[in-house]
Amino acid sequence: MTDFQNLSVNELQTVIENAEKALKNKLVNHRKEIITQIKELAASIDVTVEIIENDKKSPRKDVKVPAKYRHPNDPSKIWTGRGMMPKWLRTLIEEGHDSSEFKI
Structure with a gap:
């Protein structure tokens, strides 16, 4: 394991960015696996399942109002x-x- 105390600020930032990317990929893959399992279980009892994914963020949350x-x-x-x-x-x-x- 890396000793984070000995890393520079830039190295730590790179580690954090890489960890965030890895976590995001793992979560996406886990979600896909779960959705596949749900669809297989539903098919095993002759039921169809429609999964609607809503990944859109509210446009207002990220909008910063300029100072007047x-x-x-x-x-x-x-x-x-x-x-x-x-x-x-x-x-x-x-x-x-x-x-x-x-x-x-």
Whole structure:
């Protein structure tokens, strides 16, 4: 077994990527074997089975909303315009600023 403490960051990242690929392949193959077994069992009692595979991910989960507002003094503070207004923007508006001043 490999001593992971002695590996560089790049080597560890490669090990992780290879392990993830191997795991994914094993899971896919295991799933195919199970589906084959189910179909064989169903056929043995003269039943047909239709297995519908839904591998599609919801398109919204991976969509990142771009920022619409940025703090004038701290560019790391941003807001997409969704959800609750952040304290920094609320404070600036209470001080008399207009939210349009901070649009990106």
